[in-house]
Amino acid sequence: MKQYLIHIIEDDISVKKLLEITFKEYEFNFISSDSKKNALIMFLSHNPDLLIVDLGLSDGDGKDLIKQIREISKVPIVVLTARHDEKEIVAALDVGADDYITKPFSVNELLARIRANLRRNVNNENLVSNKIVCNELELDITSRSISLRGEILKLTPIEYELLKYFMLHMNKTLTHKQILQEVWGTGYQNEMQYLRTYVNTLRKKIEENSTRPDYIKTQSGVGYRFSFNQ
Incomplete structure (x- = not known):
């Protein structure tokens, strides 16, 4: 070790x-x-x-x-x-x-x-298979697909990019500004409503209970943190 x-x-x-x-x-x-x-x-x-x-x-x-x-x-x-x-x-x-x-x-x-x-x-560092698995979620970068319990999720392009960004940075606290700039691009850093709306729709698609999320955690006043129980 x-x-x-x-x-x-x-x-x-x-x-x-x-x-x-x-x-x-x-x-x-x-x-x-x-x-x-x-x-x-x-x-x-x-x-x-x-x-x-x-x-x-x-x-x-x-x-x-x-x-x-x-x-x-x-x-x-x-x-x-x-x-x-x-x-x-x-x-x-x-x-x-x-x-x-x-x-x-x-x-x-x-x-x-x-x-x-x-x-x-x-x-x-070890991401050589282009796949990341978080509990029942699996991200395949090559095919640009995300599956939950073996079923491919139907995501919009923005939903996919947002979830991909979260999963690639799991267990990292991400600020609103960082997420908006990386997913939506320069000029969108202050469009908080965009982010809130898409986080809510993602939670409904991946969380068992979207009001008590296991994956996308809110960091009050700061941003979000994607985590999962191992």
Whole structure:
């Protein structure tokens, strides 16, 4: 089993210590940085499998670091922040973060998010068959089809592209702006009603109970997250 290396980028000594103790207990390898400058140097020299990034670093905003990392790598990035403002969280996701946890946080939730993002990254790297299976849903990129319990779903082109985008980014928190830009294109980033309408129709087609979805989860004030029970 691969020993994953996690890069902790946090300048709060008590939080950093808690993370280090936790990762040691759960047998994750880790390295730590307390500034943007040191974090970039450590990242380039150690090539970690996942980053935990605080937004309030001693030498600047963590969002700037995320943007720098995204220019050179697709490594999963989980934001761990005391900032509860939705605009800050959305901004971090928009510049390239994959997920976020707000302080104070549950260690168990953080570990679950870490595992989910590591799995997603491995799944994307190993996507050689052009198929993704999520419980009873199967996406076939070659035939541009999605089936549920073996039955091909009748989807409109936009529904297909939206569900495909969700499934290719499962267990990743996606902002409204990201989804609209990727599925509808530049110029549609503010067309929230388009997104809400299509998410509702997709839920009716893939969820057992569209009012209590198992797949397409709402991230209040931020966007959506496609996940599934394993």
